[in-house]
Amino acid sequence: MSILNDLSKDTVIFISGTPCTGKTTVASSLNDYLLDNGFDSRLIKINDFAFENDLVLGEDPDKFYKVIDIDRLDECLNEEIKKNSANVLIVEGHLSHLCEGADKMIVLRLNPHILKDRLEERNYSQSKIQENLEAEALAVCSAEAYEIYGDKTNEIDASDKSVEEVRDLIIAIASGNLECPVGSIDFMEWLLN
Ligand SMILES: Nc1ncnc2c1ncn2[C@@H]1O[C@H](COP(=O)(O)OP(=O)(O)O)[C@@H](O)[C@H]1O
Numbered sequence: 001m002s003i004l005n006d007l008s009k010d011t012v013i014f015i016s017g018t019p020c021t022g023k024t025t026v027a028s029s030l031n032d033y034l035l036d037n038g039f040d041s042r043l044i045k046i047n048d049f050a051f052e053n054d055l056v057l058g059e060d061p062d063k064f065y066k067v068i069d070i071d072r073l074d075e076c077l078n079e080e081i082k083k084n085s086a087n088v089l090i091v092e093g094h095l096s097h098l099c100e101g102a103d104k105m106i107v108l109r110l111n112p113h114i115l116k117d118r119l120e121e122r123n124y125s126q127s128k129i130q131e132n133l134e135a136e137a138l139a140v141c142s143a144e145a146y147e148i149y150g151d152k153t154n155e156i157d158a159s160d161k162s163v164e165e166v167r168d169l170i171i172a173i174a175s176g177n178l179e180c181p182v183g184s185i186d187f188m189e190w191l192l193n
């Protein structure tokens with residue numbers, strides 16, 4: 001039996017999380033896997049989407065990320081979702097959880113000890129690394145996602161999982177076969193170190 005049996009052909013999946021938790025990698029793997037298995041899947045990378053739709057307002061002072069017009073992003077994204085009603089649509093990016101339109105909202109979580117190495121590899125400034133690690137320890141994305149999506153919000157701890165394992169958990173959640181409610185992953189101990 002395939003894990004794809006229960007996945008509806010028109011599911012909209014959003015994948016959010018702190019930078020470097022694996023959103024882009026996992027979303028690409030999921031999209032490729034669905035395409036390989038006969039699904040009409042499409043991946044929207046929210047930062048590219050914001051660029052293409054002229055929604056970038058400026059750069060933050062550190063020049064590490066763009067400031068994006070979230071209200072317009074929400075509008076444009078939902079127009080796009082309507083146009084793609086026959087496809088599986090995957091929307092990935094750390095702003096996706098601030099937009100409406102997902103059938104399943106997935107927040108990737110990562111132990112801050114692991115996240116730190118990944119952020120350092122990406123050459124973020126020390127202050128940006130600290131900010132992101134604290135945000136992860138405090139589950140900021142999950143809390144924000146929960147405000148919009150409530151119980152449609154699911155969290156996956158990607159800390160000791162391969163890309164394929166995370167991908168398969170997302171498929172199980174999107175298919176209605178698994179629930180990973182917000183609140184069960186706790187990285188608060190990191191704040192005490
Ligand atoms: N499950 C995983 N196991 C090991 N490394 C991973 C995993 N997922 C992502 N990575 C690595 O972590 C880094 C950040 O991943 P990326 O997908 O760019 O994160 P994001 O899009 O959330 O910023 C990349 O070097 C990627 O190869």
Ligand SMILES: [Mg+2]
Nearest residue numbers: 023024025093
């Ligand atoms: Mg990314």
